[in-house]
Amino acid sequence: xxxxxxxxxxxxxxxxxxxxxxxxxxxxxxxxxxxxxxxxxxxxxxxxxxxxxxxxxxxxxxxxxxxxxxxxxxxxxxxxxxxxxxxxxxxxxxxxxxxxxxxxxxxxxxxxxxxxxxxxxxxxxxxxxxxxxxxxxxxxxxxxxxxxxxxxxxxxxxxxxxxxxxx
Amino acid sequence: xxxxxxxxxxxxxxxxxxxxxxxxxxxxxxxxxxxxxxxxxxxxxxxxxxxxxxxxxxxxxxxxxxxxxxxxxxxxxxxxxxxxxxxxxxxxxxxxxxxxxxxxxxxxxxxxxxxxxxxxxxxxxxxxxxxxxxxxxxxxxxxxxxxxxxxxxxxxxxxxxxxxxxxxxxxxxxxxxxxxxxxxxxxxxxxxxxxxxxxxxxxxxxxxxxxxxxxxxxxxxxxxxxxxxxxxxxxxxxxxxxxxxxxxxxxxxxxxxxxxxxxxxxxxxxxxxxxxxxxxxxxxxxxxxxxxxxxxxxxxxxxxxxxxxxxxxxxxxxxxxxxxxxxxxxxxxxxxxxxxxxxxxxxxxxxxxxxxxxxxxxxxxxxxxxxxxxxxxxxxxxxxxxxxxxxxxxxxxxxxxxxxxxxxxxxxxxxxxxxxxxxxxxxxx
Numbered sequence: 001x002x003x004x005x006x007x008x009x010x011x012x013x014x015x016x017x018x019x020x021x022x023x024x025x026x027x028x029x030x031x032x033x034x035x036x037x038x039x040x041x042x043x044x045x046x047x048x049x050x051x052x053x054x055x056x057x058x059x060x061x062x063x064x065x066x067x068x069x070x071x072x073x074x075x076x077x078x079x080x081x082x083x084x085x086x087x088x089x090x091x092x093x094x095x096x097x098x099x100x101x102x103x104x105x106x107x108x109x110x111x112x113x114x115x116x117x118x119x120x121x122x123x124x125x126x127x128x129x130x131x132x133x134x135x136x137x138x139x140x141x142x143x144x145x146x147x148x149x150x151x152x153x154x155x156x157x158x159x160x161x162x163x164x165x166x167x
Numbered sequence: 168x169x170x171x172x173x174x175x176x177x178x179x180x181x182x183x184x185x186x187x188x189x190x191x192x193x194x195x196x197x198x199x200x201x202x203x204x205x206x207x208x209x210x211x212x213x214x215x216x217x218x219x220x221x222x223x224x225x226x227x228x229x230x231x232x233x234x235x236x237x238x239x240x241x242x243x244x245x246x247x248x249x250x251x252x253x254x255x256x257x258x259x260x261x262x263x264x265x266x267x268x269x270x271x272x273x274x275x276x277x278x279x280x281x282x283x284x285x286x287x288x289x290x291x292x293x294x295x296x297x298x299x300x301x302x303x304x305x306x307x308x309x310x311x312x313x314x315x316x317x318x319x320x321x322x323x324x325x326x327x328x329x330x331x332x333x334x335x336x337x338x339x340x341x342x343x344x345x346x347x348x349x350x351x352x353x354x355x356x357x358x359x360x361x362x363x364x365x366x367x368x369x370x371x372x373x374x375x376x377x378x379x380x381x382x383x384x385x386x387x388x389x390x391x392x393x394x395x396x397x398x399x400x401x402x403x404x405x406x407x408x409x410x411x412x413x414x415x416x417x418x419x420x421x422x423x424x425x426x427x428x429x430x431x432x433x434x435x436x437x438x439x440x441x442x443x444x445x446x447x448x449x450x451x452x453x454x455x456x457x458x459x460x461x462x463x464x465x466x467x468x469x470x471x472x473x474x475x476x477x478x479x480x481x482x483x484x485x486x487x488x489x490x491x492x493x494x495x496x497x498x499x500x501x502x503x504x505x506x507x508x509x510x511x512x513x514x515x516x517x518x519x520x521x522x523x524x525x526x527x528x529x530x531x532x533x534x535x536x537x538x539x540x541x542x543x544x545x546x547x548x549x550x551x552x553x554x555x556x557x558x559x560x561x562x563x564x565x566x567x568x569x570x571x572x573x574x575x576x577x578x579x580x581x582x583x584x585x586x587x588x589x590x591x592x593x594x595x596x
Contacts, residue, residue, distance in 0.1 A: 004542055008535075008593070041551045041564030042534075063564055065534035066594070141534065 006131035007138065008066065015070035020077050023059040025049055030057070031156050035148030037140050042068040044145050046076075048152045053084050060145075067129075067138050072145035074126055084153060091146050093123060097130055098139050194481070197222040198574050208544035211582045216360050216388060216523050216570030217548050218410045221470075225413060228473035232466045240465055241439055241456075255465055258472030259455070265475045266386075266405065267396030268422050275428070275455040276463055279419040280387045280408040281311040284354075286434040286458060287383060287404055287421065288315035292352075294432060295381075298324035301350040303380065305330040305338055306560050307359040310553040312385045316354065330355070332560050336362045336514050340374075347378035354382075357389035357400075361552045361568065362513040363494070363523035365389070372402045381427075387411055387419075391572070392490055392521055394483035397422045409467065413573075414474035418467035428454040435460035478573075486573055490522035493571045497524055497580045504584050508591070512561055522571035525552070528587075531594045533567040539590035545583055 025047035035044040042064030049057035058080045060072050075094075079087045132142045195201055198220045203210050212220055236250040243249065260271040268274055277283045292315070296302070302316045306329050319325050328346045333339035338355075347353060353375030358365045368384055375382040382402040389395055391412035397405045404427065408419035423431075433440050433451050437460035443450040451457045478486065495517045501509055501524070512525040527533065533549035540547055548568045551558045558564065569583055 004539060004593070007538065013594070039550070041555070041558065043564060065532035067534070069532075135538070138534070138538070 002131070002134040007135050009128040009131060011125055011128045012066065012070040015073040016066040019060065019069060019073040021058060021060050021073070021080065023047075024061060025057060025059050030059075031152055031159075033148055033152035033155060034062075035144050035151065037064070037068065037144050039137075039140060042141060042144055044068065044072050044148045046072075046145075046148055046152050048149075048156065050084060050153070050156050055079055055082050055084060055087055064144070065138075065141055067132060067141040068144050071129055071142045074129070075145045075149060078124065078126060079149065087149070088153065090123075091150050094126060094129075094146050095143060097123065097127070098133060098143050195574050195576070197224070197477075199223060199226070201574060205544035206542055209582075211543070211545040211579045213569040213571065213575065213579060213583060214546045214548050215391075215411070215572035215575075216552075216568065218416065219391065219413050219572055220574060221415065222413055222474070222477050224477050225415065225470045225473045229415065229466045229470040232469045237466065239462055251465060254472070255463070255468045258468040258475075261472045261475040262407075262420070263422070265395075265479065266390060266407065266422055267398050269398060270425070272453075272455055273422050273425055273428065274420055275423070275458045276418060276420040276468060277458075278417060278464070279410070280385065280406040280421070283406040283408075283419060283421040284311050284383070284385065285315050287406075287423075287431075288319055290431040290434045290458075291381070291404075291427070292316075292319050293323075294430075296323065296325050296351055299326065301326045301328055302352045302354060303328045303330060303346050303350045303375075305355045306332040307338070307362060307364060307557050308354075308356055308554065309360050309385060309387070310555070311387075312354055312356060312383075313556060329556075332557070336512065337364050337519075338366060343374055344378070347374060347380060350375075350378055350380045352383060353378070353380040354385070356385040356387075357395075358386075358392070358521050358523075359513075359554075359557075360388050360523065361525050361554050361557055361566075363521045363525070364514055365393075365519040365521055367519070368400045368402065372400055376401070388521060388523070391478075393487045403427055409471040409474065412471075412474055413477055414471035415464075415467045417464040418471050425454070428458075431458075433457050433460070437461045439463075481573060489573065490571050491517050493575060493577070493580065494520065494522045494524065496577055497569070497571070497583070500580055500584050501526065501587075504588065505591070512563075512566055522575075523568060524570070525566045525568040527563055527566045528591060531590065533565040535594060536567045536587065536590045539593055540583070540586045543582065543586040543589070545586045547583070 030047045030049045033046050033048065043062040045061040047059040048055065058076050060076050078090060129142050132138050200220050201210055201212065232254065236247040238248040238251045240252040240255045259274050259276065263271040263274045277286060296319060302325055304313060304316060304327060316327055320327055328350065330343060330346055331339045355366060355371055357368050372382045383404040384400060384402045386395060386405050387408050390407040404421055404423045406421040410416040440452050440457050440460040441449050442452050501511065508528055510527045514520045537547050537549035549565060551565050552568060
């Protein structure tokens with residue numbers, strides 16, 4: 001059995017106790033998106049402000065376990081100020097980090113693809129969440145914020161496309 | 168075959184002395200899984216409200232069925248098919264006696280209580296409920312007694328009314344008569360799977376009947392832990408599930424009034440549920456087989472019958488008393504140790520309360536608590552417990568639930584408390 005310290009790294013507990021970028025942004029111009037983990041009732045709320053091709057501001061709200069809330073806090077710090085394309089690359093890299101363990105069981109081919117996603121992406125503090133893969137039931141807690149971010153960016157993109165078409 | 172079952176099992180039907188003669192360790196020893204160590208620690212199983220562990224007698228009965236007389240039930244004229252059928256029907260008779268039914272034919276087997284309530288919603292509900300009809304449920308219902316009615320509401324516009332929860336974690340019955348006015352169905356739980364609250368089923372059933380409603384009782388948490396008498400309850404439908412009462416998963420069922428069963432159309436169509444099938448139609452089988460289409464969980468029924476034998480030998484009053492003592496001990500131990508820091512979501516005393524304790528700590532999520540407890544092999548559930556409307560009333564996304572059964576003792580409660588101390592330290596702000 002992996003040790004609890006593998007899961008609850010100090011930096012994770014720090015983000016859990018003192019989450020960064022907590023708050024709300026006026027909607028609009030910000031876009032609000034909510035994500036739920038039906039297993040445990042974890043809830044993530046993101047306020048995204050995208051100006052042109054850049055995530056200019058981001059605030060987080062919601063409630064849940066230490067892993068989901070720390071992951072949300074760390075994500076907010078990593079994504080704020082990034083070009084949207086880089087944010088999307090980071091989402092893919094983080095999800096690859098979370099699923100390496102599973103794909104190893106399925107064969108090496110997928111594992112290689114996942115490693116390719118990670119190449120050249122600096123995860124920094126986010127790597128502290130890597131211990132989560134040793135606790136499979138908690139992976140959904142860690143990825144909730146990232147799936148919600150992806151949904152939010154998709155919605156903003158669709159809104160823009162819709163606006164262009166109708167214009 | 169039944170001789171073999173009795174001889175082969177360490178604990179068999181009539182051979183078990185009553186609980187008062189049996190030390191706790193003897194009951195624990197009847198459950199092989201409790202010999203297991205997890206993370207080097209003794210397994211402390213406190214999740215019986217979700218699913219119970221199985222005594223040797225149940226495992227032996229199922230094993231014997233598969234090894235010596237397994238065949239499909241009904242229609243076979245060879246010896247082992249007859250034995251298999253007889254044991255399946257004997258299990259029905261045992262369950263019927265266990266819950267106080269007047270006849271075995273009033274008991275229908277299903278996969279579990281979720282299927283039982285869905286069967287009732289599909290069969291009785293679609294026959295009797297029209298647009299605008301009201302179904303009254305309570306805020307402490309499991310999703311199994313909520314979503315089937317949501318489905319009917321979406322399909323045919325029935326109205327769902329909710330009996331609210333009071334500040335004492337019991338149903339607030341102040342508005343009950345108004346809520347029941349004109350209602351077609353009153354569907355409620357005998358015991359909350361989150362709060363441990365035990366409802367006065369007879370009083371609620373009487374109120375429902377006085378308003379002209381049909382009365383459905385979710386007894387998933389009641390049947391395993393107390394002496395249930397469906398005739399004394401005087402409801403119209405009572406659902407139960409086998410895996411929470413020491414039986415295997417895959418079998419549960421319900422009791423219903425004979426006239427209700429006769430009037431209800433079949434749920435699933437297929438083998439066994441017919442008397443005749445022609446190119447232009449079919450004639451349904453008699454009750455209860457009308458509702459048992461397809462090959463049923465056969466060995467599971469045998470296992471459930473053995474579980475009923477085991478519980479009856481312990482004595483349901485003894486089971487109830489044991490859990491009351493343990494719950495009192497646990498409530499005391501938790502509040503002594505954690506004081507105001509622990510929020511117990513349930514009635515304060517053990518009066519009209521079962522062996523389920525849900526709780527939360529400010530600033531520590533249930534998931535994180537149960538993760539630390541797992542390191543000590545303490546098994547609790549951290550979840551919304553399939554009762555999200557109730558969790559919204561409580562104002563929490565999830566909580567941690569410890570629940571007790573015949574094989575738990577004070578040492579299990581002590582292990583829980585010690586592990587919670589560890590969790591609290593780990594997440595100290």
